[in-house]
Amino acid sequence: MTDLKEHQDAAEQQASPELEKKVQRRESWRGFLHAAPAYVYLTIFFTLPLVIVFVFSFASRSRTGKPILEDWNLDSWAKLVDPLVRTIAIRSFWMAFFNTVLTLLIAYPFAYWIATRRRQSTRTILLIGVLIPFWSNFLVRTYAWRMLLDSDGFITQIGEMTGLWGRLLFTAPAVFIGLVYGYLPFMVLPLYAALERMDWSLVEAGRDLFASGPKAFRKITLPLSKPGIIAGSILVFIPSLGAYVTPDILGGGKTNLLGNYIVTQFGSAANWPFGSALSGAILIVMLIATILYFRTGGKTI
Amino acid sequence: MTLHQGAAAPRWVDRLFTLHGLLVFAFLYLPILVVIVFSFSESPNVGIWGGFSLRWYDRMLGNEQLLKTVQNSVIVALISTFVATILGTAAALAIDRYKRWVSRGAFDALLYLPIIIPDVTMAVMLLLWFTQTGIVPLGRTSITVAHIAFNISFVAIVVRARLAHMDPAMEDAAADLYASRWQTFRRVTFPLILPGVLGGALLALTLSLDDVVITSFVQGPGATTLPVHVFGLIRKSITPEINAVSTLMIAVSMVLVLGSLAFQRRSGKSD
Numbered sequence: 001m002t003d004l005k006e007h008q009d010a011a012e013q014q015a016s017p018e019l020e021k022k023v024q025r026r027e028s029w030r031g032f033l034h035a036a037p038a039y040v041y042l043t044i045f046f047t048l049p050l051v052i053v054f055v056f057s058f059a060s061r062s063r064t065g066k067p068i069l070e071d072w073n074l075d076s077w078a079k080l081v082d083p084l085v086r087t088i089a090i091r092s093f094w095m096a097f098f099n100t101v102l103t104l105l106i107a108y109p110f111a112y113w114i115a116t117r118r119r120q121s122t123r124t125i126l127l128i129g130v131l132i133p134f135w136s137n138f139l140v141r142t143y144a145w146r147m148l149l150d151s152d153g154f155i156t157q158i159g160e161m162t163g164l165w166g167r168l169l170f171t172a173p174a175v176f177i178g179l180v181y182g183y184l185p186f187m188v189l190p191l192y193a194a195l196e197r198m199d200w201s202l203v204e205a206g207r208d209l210f211a212s213g214p215k216a217f218r219k220i221t222l223p224l225s226k227p228g229i230i231a232g233s234i235l236v237f238i239p240s241l242g243a244y245v246t247p248d249i250l251g252g253g254k255t256n257l258l259g260n261y262i263v264t265q266f267g268s269a270a271n272w273p274f275g276s277a278l279s280g281a282i283l284i285v286m287l288i289a290t291i292l293y294f295r296t297g298g299k300t301i
Numbered sequence: 302m303t304l305h306q307g308a309a310a311p312r313w314v315d316r317l318f319t320l321h322g323l324l325v326f327a328f329l330y331l332p333i334l335v336v337i338v339f340s341f342s343e344s345p346n347v348g349i350w351g352g353f354s355l356r357w358y359d360r361m362l363g364n365e366q367l368l369k370t371v372q373n374s375v376i377v378a379l380i381s382t383f384v385a386t387i388l389g390t391a392a393a394l395a396i397d398r399y400k401r402w403v404s405r406g407a408f409d410a411l412l413y414l415p416i417i418i419p420d421v422t423m424a425v426m427l428l429l430w431f432t433q434t435g436i437v438p439l440g441r442t443s444i445t446v447a448h449i450a451f452n453i454s455f456v457a458i459v460v461r462a463r464l465a466h467m468d469p470a471m472e473d474a475a476a477d478l479y480a481s482r483w484q485t486f487r488r489v490t491f492p493l494i495l496p497g498v499l500g501g502a503l504l505a506l507t508l509s510l511d512d513v514v515i516t517s518f519v520q521g522p523g524a525t526t527l528p529v530h531v532f533g534l535i536r537k538s539i540t541p542e543i544n545a546v547s548t549l550m551i552a553v554s555m556v557l558v559l560g561s562l563a564f565q566r567r568s569g570k571s572d
Contacts, residue, residue, distance in 0.1 A: 024401070031399025035408050038392035038453050042411055045450040049430035050414075053422075056429055067429075110325045113318040116310075126322075128562065133329045136554040138511050139528050140547040143535055144332030147339070150539075152348035154335060181328070213310060242419030244514055249535055262421050266428065266518070276429065279422040290417050 050283075057277035067272045076277035085261075085278075092258040096240035099179045103187045103236050104229065106180065111191035111228075112221075115198075127192065134185040142249050145178050149250070170252035178246040183239060187232035194228025195221075234293050238286055258282060333551060340544035347539050357545035367530065367546070373441055374527040378509040381448035386502040388449070389456025390494070396457070397464040415454040423451065424518035431519055439521030447519045448509045455508060456501035463497025496564075503561045507554065 057076050059067035079085065114126045133141065148155045149169040159165035168174045198221070206216040244259030253260055258278070265275030310318070340358070344351025361367060395402075396409055415423065427447050430436070437443050471493065475485040491498075510528070517529045527550070534543055 027399060028402035031395050031402035031405065033395075034391045034399065035395035035402075035405075038388040038395075038412075038457070039408055041388060042415075042450065042453060044436075045427070045430070045446055046415060047411065049426035052429050052433065053426050056433075106325065109318055109321050113322040116315075116318075129326060130329065132555070132558060133333055135507055135558045136333065136551045137528060137547070139513055139532055139535075140336065140550050141332060143531075143539075143543065143547060144336045146535070146539065147347055147544075148332055148335060150348060152346070154331075154348075181332070184325075184329070213314070238417060238419065242421045244421055245532070249532075259419075259421050262425065266425065272429070275425060279425040282419055283422050286417055286419065290413075 053276045053283075054280050056273055057280050059273045059276075061271055061273050064270060067276075076271075076273040077281075079274055080277060080281055088256045088258060088261050091255070092241055095175070095179075095257065096237050096243075099176060099183070099240045100233050100237045102176060103180050103183055104233060107184055107187035107191055107232065108229075111188050111195055114188075115192055115195035123196070130185055130188055138182060139245060139249075141181060142178050142246050145174070145181060146249055149174050149177070169250065170254065172251070175247050175251040178250040179240055179243060182246060183236045186235040186239075190231035190235065191225060191228040194225040194231075198224050230293060234289065238289070241286075242282060336544050336547045337551065339541065340548040342541060342544075345541060347541055347544065357541045360542055361545045361549070364542070367527075370525055370527045370530040373444075373524055374510060377441060377445045377448055377526060378506050381445050381452055381509050382502050382505040385449045385452030385456050385505045386498060389453045389501060389505075390460050390498050392453065393457045393460035393464060394490075397461055412454050412457050415451045416458065420512075420514040423447075424515040427515065428518040439519065440524035441521075443519045443521060444516050444524070444526060447515050448512065451512075451515070452505040452508060455504050456498075459501035459504055460494060460497045463494045463500075467493050499561060499564065503557060506557065510550075510554070 055069075056067045058072045058074065059069055060071040060073060060075070062068050114123055114130075117123050117126065146169060147153055149167070150156065151167050151169075153169075156165075156167050156169075159168070165173075168177070202224070203216050203220050206220050207213070211219065242259050243257065244263060247253060247255070247257050248260060256264075262275050262278050262282075265271045265278065269275075339347065339350070341353050341355065342349070342351050343354035343356065392408075392412060396405065396412070399405075427443075427450070431439060431443050437446050467490075471489050472485055475489045480488065512526075513528045513532050516526050517532070520526070520529060527546070531543060531546055534540070
């Protein structure tokens with residue numbers, strides 16, 4: 001009822017700037033009210049915990065590793081430049097980077113293949129085909145590879161038959177297979193989105209002007225699909241950098257990576273302040289990467 | 302954009318692409334098929350076929366501890382999905398329908414953070430917060446609270462995508478016809494964004510049933526979820542019983558996804 005009245009009032013005094021201001025203030029109040037439940041929830045269970053991580057990274061530790069909120073110091077942050085930590089960080093970075101490149105090399109021709117199918121229904125079915133395994137549990141999918149790569153697993157048997165490889169489980173290739181498998185759809189979807197809305201007549205024009213197939217691809221298709229490449233790479237790189245489950249199950253958790261190194265700080269190493277500093281540092285790196293992405297005109301996820 | 306004849310690759314190149322595409326599909330489906338097939342194997346050795354048998358399913362159904370974690374998973378997933386869907390949808394409306402309000406920009410950024418933050422970092426944050434403040438008891442409650450925290454953002458992003466495709470003229474038309482705000486929402490906005498809301502809810506449900514890292518940090522003694530329990534089992538030793546549990550988890554996610562696809566097709570037709 002009040003709304004109805006509001007409308008009538010508005011109709012009567014259309015031009016009044018004062019009323020316009022009032023309506024605007026009410027609108028902004030309504031917007032805030034819609035956001036309020038999520039806002040409050042995320043403040044209590046996300047923002048404050050985030051602040052706490054940074055606070056505790058300056059705390060000192062008790063004998064059991066739990067933080068003591070006195071004797072504030074920079075020890076945990078100073079420890080980040082330790083050679084050991086640097087080695088782990090660099091190793092994780094290269095693993096994430098290599099995984100991103102590998103995923104891109106597999107996903108690009110695949111997305112191109114789907115996007116160039118003539119019928120819309122074929123494209124949709126192929127795309128759903130990519131998504132279905134992705135929806136099943138990540139842990140289960142990783143576990144499946146553990147079976148395939150173990151001594152009597154299917155992949156190991158093929159390798160032994162052809163004499164090309166042996167048991168891959170608990171080696172670096174096993175971790176990469178698991179990571180590529182886990183994150184492939186993150187790369188395929190943005191690439192497909194970019195290729196699907198591409199104007200193919202540009203490629204046709206290029207070919208008419210005597211560009212070779214590869215040249216037309218390099219000069220036209222590739223630049224036009226760049227937003228998809230960037231979006232997909234970020235979507236794969238970020239979770240790879242903090243990956244924990246895959247290196248643990250398929251790599252045997254033997255090599256220290258950022259993910260399991262942080263977990264160790266809260267477990268056997270019992271150094272919560274240092275674990276907090278590590279988590280905080282990773283978060284800052286991710287934020288910078290994301291902001292750079294949005295700055296370079298991304299937004300096409 | 303459809304492919305023009307002149308832009309098409311030569312036939313042999315296209316054949317290569319097709320071959321690559323089929324290999325990728327084999328790569329995607331082989332592991333899942335192997336798990337399903339071997340869950341019906343009699344042999345206690347995980348990778349060796351020993352004839353058809355349902356013994357691992359039988360053993361799974363007799364495993365009290367496992368069933369308890371299934372119960373925990375379902376309860377956590379349903380509650381966290383329900384709460385996150387309501388909060389996330391309201392948040393999406395706040396960002397998309399109201400362009401000017403105090404701290405809208407900050408809220409927008411805050412909504413993105415749980416998506417880009419690494420699992421391990423979020424796990425550490427919540428562990429510290431829960432143990433230091435004692436704000437919620439560790440166990441099913443803390444797990445649910447944590448799942449809501451990351452699910453709100455995912456629901457909001459899916460609903461926002463739907464809202465972006467919606468014509469605001471529909472709502473204006475309803476308002477012109479003297480529909481109250483609530484009537485406009487219930488009769489116009491909500492039916493139109495419903496596929497987005499359900500899509501967001503399905504994503505939330507899947508993410509909740511999927512999570513290992515955050516849950517393993519914030520769980521309390523005696524209360525854990527199925528994936529965390531299975532993760533512990535896998536780290537110790539692999540048994541065919543895990544195949545049976547995995548097959549069950551795959552089946553549940555297939556039913557959820559195919560159900561939602563069917564629903565979307567139906568609602569897509571009535572558009």
